[in-house]
Amino acid sequence: MPTFSCPTAVTSITASCALTPTVLVSFSYATGWRAHGPIRYMLSTHPSPGLVQSEHHIFRADDATYIGPPEDSHESDRVEWVPLAEIRPLISKQEITAGTTLVALLHVLSDS
Template sequence: MRWKVNSERTLYRDQWVHVASADVELPDGRHLDHRIIRTAAPGAGLAIITDARVLLIWRHRFITDTWGWEIPQGSIRNGEDPAIAAAREAEEETGWRAQAPIIPLLYTQPSPGLLTSEHHIYTAKDAEYIGCPKDQHESQKVAWVPLADVPQLIAKRDIVAGSTIAALCLLMIP
């Protein structure tokens, strides 16, 4: 059943986000005042796997006031290829340069009932250390985490970011 959008009005807009209110008609005729959050740019992330370990960053997310392990991920610049963006973000956030090939792993919309965010996630099999992370404010530490530890880290809530969990779960499938 498709919902019908009768009208929409902007509640807030800046260079990063557009928040709107939509008058949505349900198939049974009822109306909802539904919020929509549109993000400015899609994101790209990269899970680098070598020797049964994955390169992760340990970071604080101020919005939820939580710490967790995540794959490096960030915005895709206007006109930038998502695979290039994923490799760039990984290098900037970790100091490790992914070795080709960079292979598509998954495309996800983390919360399609509320926002338009799109994540393009890639994987690579190796990386070369090139120096300290360019974006040192992105994380407290960078580490090669054994894939075998991922289920326990998820259970302990040390990995909670949806795109990271989805990518790591796919990579653990034999």
């Protein structure tokens, strides 16, 4: 389940934010996956409060198609589609440590 964020210039959260071409292109560019199906807003987070003003708006896509390696390799160390059942062990082994990714995944796991 890939997650992605809306550009920080967006000040109001609406369902249409997830559907803008800019967000979908950015998601594909950074991950190598093309999200489709319903794309839903999940939550917003401030990953470094007190240090930087950076609000991350997190959306969820339950389906995506692999289109090739990410075009922007500095976005992440590793990108892959992982079944939800494997998420907790990956977090426990500290294979997933990025703050915004953890917030998104733990939110999804709390709903499952």
